[in-house]
Every structure is written in C-alpha cells, then in structure tokens.
Amino acid sequence: MKLRARQILKAYGANPARWPRGERAVVQEALSQDLPTVASQRRAATLDALLDAAPRYRASPALIARIRAAAESSPGAGGRRTPRALSREVWRETLAALFRGPVMRPASALAGAVALGVLVGALWAPAEDANAMAAEFVTLAFGHDFQVEGANE
Amino acid sequence: MAVGNLAQIHKLPAPETDDALMARLKLGDGGAFAELLDRHTSAVAGFSYRMTGSAAEADDIAQETFLRLWRGRERWEPRAQVRTWLLRVAHNLCIDRFRRREVVTNEFPDLPDGRPSAAAEVQRRQVERIVNEAVAALPDRQRAALGLVYYEGLSNIEAAQVLDVSIDALESLLARGRRSLRQNLSTVHPHLGEE
Structure with missing residues (x-):
C-alpha cells in the first residue's frame, strides 16, 4: 500500500484531484501512517508549485470565432462522397462558375x-x-x- | 427573495452532455458546434501549446482538429468521449508536425497576463521561462502525458486513451517525466533533485 501510494505521488503529483479516482483512499491512508510517504508528497508539491508557474495557454475568443468561420465556409458535407457524386459536384460547380462569369x-x-x-x-x-x-x-x-x-x- | 432565487436556479436546465451535443451536430446544428468549441478549444489549444511551444502552431492545430470534427460529424460514432477524441487528433497533428520538423519546441514566448511589471515580476518570468524550457526538453511522449494529466486535468484512463498506451505505460511516462523535471529544475529549487 505504501509503495503504491509513493508511486502515485511520483507519477501524478501531490494534488489528490489528479490521483486515480479508485486509489485516492489508499494514498490518504498511507499519508496518515507513513512518514516517507508524507515526505514524498512534500517533494511532489514542490515540483507542482514550479509547474504551476508555467502559464497555461487558453483559447482566445478570436480563435474560437476563426474556427467557427472556417467551419461555416468549409464544404462540410460530412459523409464520405462516392467518386461519381464527387464528379457530379465538380461538373455542377464548374458549369455554375462559367455561367456566373462576366464572359x-x-x-x-x-x-x-x-x-x-x-x-x-x-x-x-x-x-x-x-x-x-x-x-x-x-x-x-x-x-x-x-x-x-x-x-x- | 433568496428562496425565490434558489427556485429559479433549480429551474435552470442541466447543461447538455457532449454526447447530446454530438447528436445535434450530426444533424448539422451549428449551435452544438459552437457549444463544443466553447467547452473544449482551450484544452486542445493549451495541450497543443504545451507540445509545440508556439501559440500560432497551437491555434492552427486547434482549428484543424475542430474542422475534422465538423467535416466528419455525420460519421461520428459515440464510442469515445469528444474531449478524448479531440485531444487524440491534436496529439497526432503535433506528432505530424514534429516529423516534418516544422516546429521549434522551446520557443515558449511570454503570454500576456495583464499583471504589472516589477522586480518580483521579472523574477517570476525567469522562473516561468526555466520551467517552460524544462518541460519543452522532455521527450515528446513524456511531455504529452504531463500536458494531458497535469495541465489539462485528464484522468489516467482518458490520457491513456489519447496516447494509445496502457495505464501502466502512462504512469511510467509521467514518473519519468517528473523525475527529469526534478533534476533539471534543481537550479531553481535546490532540494528538488533529492529522492
């Protein structure tokens, strides 16, 4: 139990929210009984504090708007098209482009x-x-x- | 008054699950796509930034990831969670870029945070830079595991699915990554390297 608790601290860090859900009680129990496990958690917490210093990149509203615009302007048919359907679509678009043209x-x-x-x-x-x-x-x-x-x- | 407010809160509909949004998206509902974007773009862009070290690359990867979801929406099968699927696609796109050697992984420019500059601020930014460089120096898979579990808060099961590894392999990646970080960051914190 103590060994597994220290493995979890070394892999996931000191914050119980990151520990595997089914094993949190095991780590808490080891922490209440075993000083080396407590020391292991303290070391993990020091590294966590440094990792938290690295800023997290978050999506800007501009990026979300850009992706929405790109999706709206993409063909977006979704389903896989057969070669015949694709060929029909190419012809239709070509003819439409020709007859829309200035000439x-x-x-x-x-x-x-x-x-x-x-x-x-x-x-x-x-x-x-x-x-x-x-x-x-x-x-x-x-x-x-x-x-x-x-x-x- | 307070009771009235509570009653109003209770009447609020529960937020739609990702599965329900995907069912609407399959029918071409743009509102469902917008909601999924609001929920998951930060995780996808944040993870891609952690992997590539470039905000522009991260934005491009996030866009491509969501466009793949949009284009393939009619073929969506609810076998995976949407977030896991998105992060897996983003991870693959990052790996593709590494293979093409388009990415410099240790750029990590300062991100705007709106805080005033001062001597303490300069020191904080120095620590940020050192940490970023240490994370960027990790092997790709260790960095991906750390990014998913530590920074994006995925469970071990989800992260293992994204990376297509067993949970034991994921834990090994995480433990090795954190051990390397402890050693490389011991200049910032002298006792960090001690086992």
Whole structure:
C-alpha cells in the first residue's frame, strides 16, 4: 500500500484531484501512517508549485470565432462522397462558375434570345410558307444537294 | 427573495452532455458546434501549446482538429468521449508536425497576463521561462502525458486513451517525466533533485 501510494505521488503529483479516482483512499491512508510517504508528497508539491508557474495557454475568443468561420465556409458535407457524386459536384460547380462569369453571362443571354426568336418566328409564319422556310433552312444548313420532301410541290 | 432565487436556479436546465451535443451536430446544428468549441478549444489549444511551444502552431492545430470534427460529424460514432477524441487528433497533428520538423519546441514566448511589471515580476518570468524550457526538453511522449494529466486535468484512463498506451505505460511516462523535471529544475529549487 505504501509503495503504491509513493508511486502515485511520483507519477501524478501531490494534488489528490489528479490521483486515480479508485486509489485516492489508499494514498490518504498511507499519508496518515507513513512518514516517507508524507515526505514524498512534500517533494511532489514542490515540483507542482514550479509547474504551476508555467502559464497555461487558453483559447482566445478570436480563435474560437476563426474556427467557427472556417467551419461555416468549409464544404462540410460530412459523409464520405462516392467518386461519381464527387464528379457530379465538380461538373455542377464548374458549369455554375462559367455561367456566373462576366464572359458567359451575356453570351448565354444572347443564345437564349436567339432561340426564343426562332421559336416565335416559326409559330407566327403563314402555313403556306412553311415548306419554303423549311427548304431554305435545310439549304442553309446542309447545302443544295439536300432536299426536303414536299418542299418544291 | 433568496428562496425565490434558489427556485429559479433549480429551474435552470442541466447543461447538455457532449454526447447530446454530438447528436445535434450530426444533424448539422451549428449551435452544438459552437457549444463544443466553447467547452473544449482551450484544452486542445493549451495541450497543443504545451507540445509545440508556439501559440500560432497551437491555434492552427486547434482549428484543424475542430474542422475534422465538423467535416466528419455525420460519421461520428459515440464510442469515445469528444474531449478524448479531440485531444487524440491534436496529439497526432503535433506528432505530424514534429516529423516534418516544422516546429521549434522551446520557443515558449511570454503570454500576456495583464499583471504589472516589477522586480518580483521579472523574477517570476525567469522562473516561468526555466520551467517552460524544462518541460519543452522532455521527450515528446513524456511531455504529452504531463500536458494531458497535469495541465489539462485528464484522468489516467482518458490520457491513456489519447496516447494509445496502457495505464501502466502512462504512469511510467509521467514518473519519468517528473523525475527529469526534478533534476533539471534543481537550479531553481535546490532540494528538488533529492529522492
């Protein structure tokens, strides 16, 4: 018992709060009966006092705020992503970045306007001109060798 | 009046356990993360400072440790205590930095404490510096054991889990560390080295 008490003092120091919870009574009993154990506690207390002189570093509010900000701006999806999901996410982000960009925004708006114009023009054109328009479109697109059935009737 | 105050105190809800906060964090609750930060950042940063001797390194390690908790929150399994898990991650990050030799372990700059300067203050700071240097000179594992048990107040069971050693091995690290400190600090206190 005395030997174990001195081992605990040498490892954990003089403060009972640091001793193993289940063995505190053993050390207290040894201290009440054994002078060498008392001397061992006194030596441990001297070292403890010096160790307490070393300042303890504590987290500043700025550090806590920094970590919160970093967490909020991190992807933070948590779960492990499959390669396919990761690939989809990369594509989605790339396309989104492109269409958010200063170059692609006017280009995509122009393409949308052209498509809308073609659609409106086709819907409003007179029915009798439809075949001629189709022939002209095909000629423009594929050349004179390409014919549309019924276009020249 | 006093009875009324006591009644009010009794109505206060008990603080949430770390396990309950982790259950909320798994669902993406930022408030739970903030509460865990308030509870444990000082222990993680304090331990990292004791290991690295650098406040900037300690802050970086604390940030990385908590970001790992945040990013991995959906995979959290309540097998370990949160504090033990955090300190284990911080310890591993410290060891990684030692391996990359990015750290000088005996810097220990003076920390601001707001006390007035005087002759006694100068002497106190001298003792602080000597103690810090003696702790910094310990082998990594002895310094880690001392940092966890002495400075951060972990139980022997928790500290052994953080360092992934048996309790006997932890006690051996602590006893050897304290023996070295007694010898190295005998210049400050002449009777310290006596067994």
